[in-house]
Amino acid sequence: MKYTLSLLASLLLATVSAFAQWQPQKIGTSASFRAVSMAGSEVVWIGGTNGTFVRTADGGKTWQTGTVPEASACDFRDVQAIDAQTAFLMSAGPAEKGQARLYKTTDGGQTWSLQYQTQQTGVFFDGMDFWDNDHGIVFSDPVNNKWFILTTEDGGKTWQPVPESALPVMQPGEAAFAASGSSLAVQGKRNVWIASGGGTAGRVFRSTDRGKTWAVSATPLPAAEATGLFGMQFFSSKVGMVVGGNYKHEQQPGANAAISRDGGQTWQLVSPTNPAGLKEGVALLPADRLLTIGPSGTSLSADQGQTWQPLDTDGHHAVACVKGTCFAVGAKGKVSRQVFR
Numbered sequence: 001m002k003y004t005l006s007l008l009a010s011l012l013l014a015t016v017s018a019f020a021q022w023q024p025q026k027i028g029t030s031a032s033f034r035a036v037s038m039a040g041s042e043v044v045w046i047g048g049t050n051g052t053f054v055r056t057a058d059g060g061k062t063w064q065t066g067t068v069p070e071a072s073a074c075d076f077r078d079v080q081a082i083d084a085q086t087a088f089l090m091s092a093g094p095a096e097k098g099q100a101r102l103y104k105t106t107d108g109g110q111t112w113s114l115q116y117q118t119q120q121t122g123v124f125f126d127g128m129d130f131w132d133n134d135h136g137i138v139f140s141d142p143v144n145n146k147w148f149i150l151t152t153e154d155g156g157k158t159w160q161p162v163p164e165s166a167l168p169v170m171q172p173g174e175a176a177f178a179a180s181g182s183s184l185a186v187q188g189k190r191n192v193w194i195a196s197g198g199g200t201a202g203r204v205f206r207s208t209d210r211g212k213t214w215a216v217s218a219t220p221l222p223a224a225e226a227t228g229l230f231g232m233q234f235f236s237s238k239v240g241m242v243v244g245g246n247y248k249h250e251q252q253p254g255a256n257a258a259i260s261r262d263g264g265q266t267w268q269l270v271s272p273t274n275p276a277g278l279k280e281g282v283a284l285l286p287a288d289r290l291l292t293i294g295p296s297g298t299s300l301s302a303d304q305g306q307t308w309q310p311l312d313t314d315g316h317h318a319v320a321c322v323k324g325t326c327f328a329v330g331a332k333g334k335v336s337r338q339v340f341r
Contacts, residue, residue, distance in 0.1 A: 022298070022314055022328060022336035027054055029065050033329035034317045035090075035181040037081035041325040045087040046335065047076030047181075055109050057084040059325070060337045068103055068112045075099070078128040078181035080136070084108060088115075088128065088156060090138060092178040095123035102128070102138065104156050115156045123148050126176035127184030129192070137192055137211050139184055141175040147194065151211050168216045171199030173225065177247070180280040180318040182231040185240070193264050195242050197228010202244060204229070206264040219258045219267040231281040231292075231318075238263050241270075241305070243292050245278030250295040250315075252277055257292065257305055270305025275313055281328075283321040285340045293319045293328050 033054075035047035046054040051071035055064045068074065074091035081087050085108045093099025100123045102116040122143040130136035134155045140148035146169065149162040175198045176183045183195045194205040202221040207214045219242060221229060226248040234240035238261055245256045253276035258267040273279055277296035285291055290301040297313035316328035316336065324340040 020338055020340055021312055022316075022338050025060055025063065025327075025335040025337055027063055027065055027333050027335050029054070030333045032331040032333070033335065034075075034077045034179060035079040036318045036320045036327050036329045036335075037079045037087070037181070038320045038322045038325075038327065039081040039083050041322045043081055043084045044320070044327050045079045045081040046327075046329055047079035047089050048329075049075045052076070053079070053087075053089060053109055054335065055084075055087070057108075060327070063335075064109060066109050071101070071103070071112075073097070073099060074101060077178045078125070078138075078184075080128060080130050082130070082133055086133075088130070088136070090125050090128040090181075092125050095119050095140075096121050100125050100140070102156065102159070116150070116159045120148075124178070126178040127181060127194070129184050129186040131186050131189055131210065135210060137184070137186065139176070139194055142170045145170050147205070149211055162211050166211075166213050168205065168214055170196075171201075171203070174199030174203070174223075177228065177230045177280075179247070180231045182233065182281050182318065183229065185232045185234050187234040187240075188237055191234065191237055191263070193232060193234060193240065195229035195232040195244075197223045197230070197244060198225060199223050199228070202227075202229040202242065202258075204232070204242060204260075204264045204267070208263075215265075217265055217267065220269045221255055221258050221267075230294075231279065233282045233284065234264075235284045240264060241282050241290065242267070243273070243279035243282050243294070245294065247278060250278045257282075259305055270301075271307060273299035274308040274310050275299060280317050281319040283319050283326060285321060285326075286324045289340070291319065291321065291326065291340070293317075298328075 031048035031052035077092035078090040128138040150159040275297040279294040295315040298311035
């Protein structure tokens with residue numbers, strides 16, 4: 001019997017779905033999470049509400065839960081795992097309320113240093129990422145109709161603003177969603193992308209020089225006040241995927257994923273995910289399979305988004321994977337683990 005590519009993909013993912021379900025982890029906190037990062041398959045750092053962080057160095061066998069001193073008002077919506085001892089936390093919230101902060105630990109979360117804080121009106125951090133231990137980038141919703149972007153070249157000791165003259169002008173209402181820690185993505189040694197929503201079309205901003213200069217391209221995904229691109233991942237310098245939807249209508253069906261094969265210059269729709277609705281994070285699994293998560297559940301594809309199979313309808317907000325070992329996080333202390341072979 002001859003099998004088509006889509007049939008083979010469906011058979012493969014049906015087998016995966018039958019055996020691979022998210023496994024809940026016992027964390028011991030009711031904080032809500034929208035940030036997870038891995039440094040290898042054993043080391044996981046998670047950021048959450050009320051100044052909360054969570055860490056494991058043994059793949060989830062044991063967990064450390066703590067709070068950053070004097071940061072109870074902070075909602076850590078992005079985290080960067082460097083290794084078992086070193087991580088960065090990004091607080092999302094209005095700068096004028098003291099919530100635009102960056103922290104770093106080098107001793108496994110025993111102590112934290114405040115590396116950056118601003119009270120500049122309009123700053124609201126959305127995403128942070130690092131190319132290596134020293135070079136990183138963080139961005140905020142627009143100030144003066146352009147992204148507010150900072151970069152570091154010394155492991156976060158100092159942060160420098162990207163000049164406004166290097167940045168494209170934003171659309172009316174355009175901003176980013178601090179929903180999963182993945183509206184910003186880096187790749188290689190110098191590539192970086194930012195995904196937007198809220199305007200007239202979901203757009204992707206791109207830089208190939210660590211944020212010094214930028215270009216922007218529209219995607220075929222819709223945007224509006226509560227609609228746009230929520231998550232993004234680049235699997236190489238050329239191939240990447242964005243996912244999104246409407247956070248006020250999380251189950252709403254429709255186009256919610258697009259792929260680029262030229263470094264973000266152009267984007268093509270793929271099939272809507274199954275389950276449908278808002279998707280906030282995307283990850284690459286072994287055998288070039290794709291995984292997307294969101295409030296409506298988890299979807300898997302073995303054919304670059306031509307077809308999707310549902311894993312479950314369990315909602316998560318953010319996901320990180322290393323060689324098939326994945327951790328996903330969500331509201332009210334939800335942390336889940338699964339290994340995809």
